[in-house]
Amino acid sequence: MRGFRNALPWYLFIAPASLMLLTLMAYPLFDTLRLSLFKWGGLGPQTFIGLRNFSKLFGDEIFWRALGNSFIFAIVVPFFTVSIGLFLGVAISRRLKGWQVYRIAFFIPVMMSGVVVATLWANMFEFNHGLFNTVLRSIGLDALVQNWLGDRNVALISVMLVPIWQSVGFPMIVLLAAIEGIPQDMHDAATMDGVNEWQRIWGLIVPLIKPVLASITMLSIIGAMKVFDIVLVMTKGGPAFSTQVLGYYLFETAFRSGYFGYGSAIAVVMFVVVFAIAYAYVRGVRIESVEY
Amino acid sequence: MAANRLASRSEGRSVGGDRTLGWWAGSSLRPIIYGLLIVGALVQVYPIFFLLMNTLKTDTQILNTPFSLPTGFSMAPFIDVWTGDRTGMFFGRYFFNSVIVLAATLVLMLAISCLCGYAMARGQFPGNGTLHQALLLSLAVPAHALAIPLYFFVGSLGLRNSLFGLTLVYAALGAPFTIILMRAYFMHMPVELEEAARIDGCGRLGVFLRIVMPISRGPIAGMAIININWIWSELFFSLILMNKADVRTLPLAIALYKPAPMTVETVLALQYAAMALATIPVLILFFLFQRQIASGMTMGAFK
Numbered sequence: 289m290r291g292f293r294n295a296l297p298w299y300l301f302i303a304p305a306s307l308m309l310l311t312l313m314a315y316p317l318f319d320t321l322r323l324s325l326f327k328w329g330g331l332g333p334q335t336f337i338g339l340r341n342f343s344k345l346f347g348d349e350i351f352w353r354a355l356g357n358s359f360i361f362a363i364v365v366p367f368f369t370v371s372i373g374l375f376l377g378v379a380i381s382r383r384l385k386g387w388q389v390y391r392i393a394f395f396i397p398v399m400m401s402g403v404v405v406a407t408l409w410a411n412m413f414e415f416n417h418g419l420f421n422t423v424l425r426s427i428g429l430d431a432l433v434q435n436w437l438g439d440r441n442v443a444l445i446s447v448m449l450v451p452i453w454q455s456v457g458f459p460m461i462v463l464l465a466a467i468e469g470i471p472q473d474m475h476d477a478a479t480m481d482g483v484n485e486w487q488r489i490w491g492l493i494v495p496l497i498k499p500v501l502a503s504i505t506m507l508s509i510i511g512a513m514k515v516f517d518i519v520l521v522m523t524k525g526g527p528a529f530s531t532q533v534l535g536y537y538l539f540e541t542a543f544r545s546g547y548f549g550y551g552s553a554i555a556v557v558m559f560v561v562v563f564a565i566a567y568a569y570v571r572g573v574r575i576e577s578v579e580y
Numbered sequence: 581m582a583a584n585r586l587a588s589r590s591e592g593r594s595v596g597g598d599r600t601l602g603w604w605a606g607s608s609l610r611p612i613i614y615g616l617l618i619v620g621a622l623v624q625v626y627p628i629f630f631l632l633m634n635t636l637k638t639d640t641q642i643l644n645t646p647f648s649l650p651t652g653f654s655m656a657p658f659i660d661v662w663t664g665d666r667t668g669m670f671f672g673r674y675f676f677n678s679v680i681v682l683a684a685t686l687v688l689m690l691a692i693s694c695l696c697g698y699a700m701a702r703g704q705f706p707g708n709g710t711l712h713q714a715l716l717l718s719l720a721v722p723a724h725a726l727a728i729p730l731y732f733f734v735g736s737l738g739l740r741n742s743l744f745g746l747t748l749v750y751a752a753l754g755a756p757f758t759i760i761l762m763r764a765y766f767m768h769m770p771v772e773l774e775e776a777a778r779i780d781g782c783g784r785l786g787v788f789l790r791i792v793m794p795i796s797r798g799p800i801a802g803m804a805i806i807n808i809n810w811i812w813s814e815l816f817f818s819l820i821l822m823n824k825a826d827v828r829t830l831p832l833a834i835a836l837y838k839p840a841p842m843t844v845e846t847v848l849a850l851q852y853a854a855m856a857l858a859t860i861p862v863l864i865l866f867f868l869f870q871r872q873i874a875s876g877m878t879m880g881a882f883k
Contacts, residue, residue, distance in 0.1 A: 539816070
């Protein structure tokens with residue numbers, strides 16, 4: 289009883305947050321799992337159909353395209369953002385001339401809203417009057433003129449360029465902080481040993497920032513897996529589903545076509561994929577948590 | 581905080597090694613590295629410059645001479661999109677919707693997160709560990725996976741098309757991360773002051789409100805700054821919850837705004853002005869709080 293009396297005020301402290309998280313996160317998550325077993329048009333009765341939504345997903349070509357494209361996104365985008373970010377982080381940490389300028393220039397797009405960035409790039413990719421084709425035509429490289437967002441062989445690449453452009457600054461800033469956290473005496477020791485820059489990077493810097501590198505890679509993969517804004521603004525999943533991704537397919541299925549049960553099944557797949565990546569990361573890397 | 585320490589070191593001298601030996605001194609790679617950096621920086625900045633310039637140009641200029649500079653400065657495109665008389669899209673209103681949702685989300689989210697994080701750091705009660713585990717797990721849940729039930733749940737509360745409804749959703753989505761970081765902060769805060777106040781007869785809530793909150797202004801502001809970005813940019817939930825025109829947020833309105841070029845002299849400039857309206861506040865914020873933003877983002881990734 290006394291223990292409870294002591295605990296009571298704390299329960300009142302956590303009550304508002306717990307209430308919100310239970311109703312707006314835990315309940316919706318379980319309800320998504322439940323709905324994925326039903327056929328439901330949003331109004332009217334929900335019909336229990338077992339795993340039929342999932343077996344239907346299995347034979348749904350658009351779903352496989354969306355899943356495949358999401359994986360392509362989750363591999364290609366982080367690959368470029370993290371490797372370019374690492375290059376930038378190393379370069380800036382060595383105080384190359386103009387390092388403050390590079391740091392700001394690469395970081396500004398990170399702050400911009402995805403919708404603005406996507407709209408801007410959609411305008412630049414536009415076939416007739418977009419910046420890219422205008423430039424290519426004006427310098428006589430008409431052969432390189434592309435229907436950037438309208439050609440099913442090119443569209444996915446065009447769309448992926450945008451998050452790469454927007455988010456290289458994020459791994460840059462995080463890796464920069466990690467690199468600058470390396471104790472100076474380790475650098476001094478390496479200098480004594482007469483290492484060259486190449487050895488310093490691969491033998492000293494990269495091994496020491498590996499946990500942060502792993503964590504930023506995982507965050508970037510999960511972020512790329514959830515891509516939505518860019519696809520909505522730039523292509524709506526087209527042409528011919530060549531840029532369809534899980535997040536957008538879920539949105540279309542549920543909120544445009546009204547298949548809320550089937551949409552929930554897509555949501556479950558998305559949840560499982562993202563959760564599995566995070567879990568694999570936590571089990572596989574097991575970094576020591578950094579003290580604050 | 582480690583992140584702040586790290587960020588503060590970023591000023592000043594070169595890290596690791598002697599600057600006179602310098603970067604790739606004497607190496608043939610040196611010009612290539614500088615070349616990549618300079619081209620890269622231009623690629624990053626030019627589109628933003630292009631965006632801002634295009635707010636001041638006519639359609640013909642934007643489309644036919646994309647590199648030309650605007651001939652003069654005019655607030656007209658901004659006034660047009662702000663009032664919406666010509667476009668039918670009332671961006672002034674959407675701007676305020678976004679500001680209201682942002683402010684309300686920050687207040688609500690920070691209030692519940694500080695309370696919860698403080699209790700988790702200081703209190704001993706059954707369920708504390710479980711709560712922490714649950715919060716960590718919730719970070720790995722994609723918000724998309726909650727969308728369908730949330731749509732109906734918010735609807736059943738009558739809060740669809742309501743800025744308050746959107747605020748509740750955003751506050752819940754941002755809370756786990758904020759709670760985890762505030763808990764970590766409170767755990768490292770010295771407890772003596774609070775104990776003294778307790779002896780003086782101050783209740784738990786009194787200690788929290790009169791002592792803990794005032795001395796934690798810095799970290800709380802830091803949490804606000806790192807959350808501003810995603811709240812200001814959020815599209816998905818705004819798109820599904822806000823169907824009426826007058827409650828749109830700025831990103832939603834921009835996503836829906838599709839001007840037909842060349843119908844009158846300046847149509848595209850209006851679209852660019854709307855985009856600038858969403859971007860300029862962020863740029864100002866960035867230049868004011870550069871250090872805090874960088875360290876905040878870093879803090880998130882170290883978790």
